[in-house]
Amino acid sequence: MQREVKFSPSAFSAKLWAKEPGAATIVEAIGTESGAQRDFNRLADDIRSYLALARGETEEEKREYNESLNRAVLGYTDDREHILAVIADRLLRQRIHELPGYNHLYGTLAEALFAEVIGMNVLELVLADRDGLEEIQVVGTRIFEVREGNSAPSTYMFESLREVERIQQNLVLYNNDRINPRKRWAEVMLRDGTRVTMTGFGFTALPTLTLRFYTVRRFQLAQLSTPEYGTISERLRMMLLAVLDARFNVVIIGPTNSGKTNLIKALIGELPDEERLVTIESRHELMLQRDFPSKNVIEYEVDEEDVQHRSTQAFKLALRQSPQRIIHAEIRDDDANIYVRACTRGHAGSMTTLHANALEDVPEAITDMCMLDGRGMSPERLSKRITEYVTQIGIEMRFEAGKRRLVRLAEISWKDGSPVVREWALFNEKSMEWSYPKPPSDQAWSKLVMGGGVRDYGAGLTLQHAWPELMEAGGGSG
Helix, strand or coil: CCCCCCCCHHHHHHHHHHCCCCCCCCCCCCCCCCHHHHHHHHHHHHHHHHHHCCCCCCHHHHHHHHHHHHHHHCCCHHHHHHHHHHHHHHHHHCCCCCCCCCCCCCCCHHHHHHHHHCCCCCHHHHHCCCCCEEEEEEECCEEEEEECCEEEECCCCCCCHHHHHHHHHHHHHCCCCCCCCCCCEEEEECCCCCEEEEECECCECCCEEEEECCCCCCCCHHHHCCCCCCCCCHHHHHHHHHHHHHCCCEEEECCCCCCHHHHHHHHHHCCCCCCCEEEEECCCCCCHHHHCCCCCEEEEECCCCCHHHCHHHHHHHHCCCCCCEEEECCCCCCCHHHHHHHHHCCCCCCEEEECCCCHHHHHHHHHHHHHCCCCCCCHHHHHHHHHHHCCCEEEEEEEECCEEEEEEEEEEEEECCEEEEEEEEEEECCCCEEECCCCCCHHHHHHHHHHHCCCCCCCCCCHHHHCHHHCCCCCCCC
16 A cells, blocks of 8 residues: 655755755655654754764864864853754754654754754763763763762663664764774764763673763862862972972872872973973873963874874984973883883983882883883893883872872882882871871982972972981981
């Protein structure tokens, strides 16, 4: 039996406007054979494709438009208003005001389409409360919220996996990327540091979305030592300033969201603006040019999948740009050797992070990475070299007692054929205070005095106030 073909004023109007110069065509007439929901889905596909078209005369204008699309999807109000206006204008040009038989809960058809092609479904409700929101984690239909370093199940969840996949497809479409059976993952990065990582069926058991918002601000060490933050103590502040002045090479370990980036940024903020810095990151997170516009800094963003722009290439170029300190976001297998060489050839005061369980494991972990390139090296000699030149000072960060804390500050040295960790400061969760088990060694103390023995640490304090037990002795211990 042949179906009755209903006349659709909207479809007829669209056909007329398709003949106008510059008007895009909806390939199939809306409402001819599909029912109200199918009509809406087709119109949504048209709007989605229309928004994905490049806009702007210059590459910068095109990038700004794509950035606005991404920001609209991630809940930025001004960008959302702009994209909603684009959708409304598209419908107006096509003379489409409503879809016969299609009922929705929005004020206008444009708003209903916006919710479909831009909106984040129930994530809209999570995004409505951005106070303290650092990360949204979606696994299947479940949602977890990370606020102030704590992850907790959200009161909201998706009704179906289709909604998660729809959001994924919107994000990749607006970034000229894809997520499909051949490529089951994608990443979106905004210029403000917000990052979206997504995976699909076949790569993970369920589709996932992780939205990590850029929350790092311009901290100073003095702020981190206040009760509000509680990351360090006042005495630790002086110790860290002394470490900077003495140009020790520093490695920081700790899990995600433990405060590593905040601390590195606070340390950089204490350095003189004229010091030549080079940062190497897989994604711009430090944002030094934005927050420290007066600093002499070059910021590299590397892509390990692009042979021309991998971290190894960034290091080669960076070493020719006269850096005084190198800030490496994270030591990885491919660039471990070149970072070790940088630390041993005149770039004292460099800083990096590393995934390790404890400070005692750091030299061995870096040694293992260096050995992966197959060159004939003595593991013991290499580990000794790394201990003496790369991991001179170790810092361990952790989320303790509701705050991001520096839980260990230690000097790492080589003794009797293995690394030795000498703890300068240790956080006690029970007492909520730091203890200071050991002073610097004689060698470290000499370097500290040479680097910052006359620095004013505020309120008339000097280097010796960081280690009062050495004020009279005038030296280290052992």
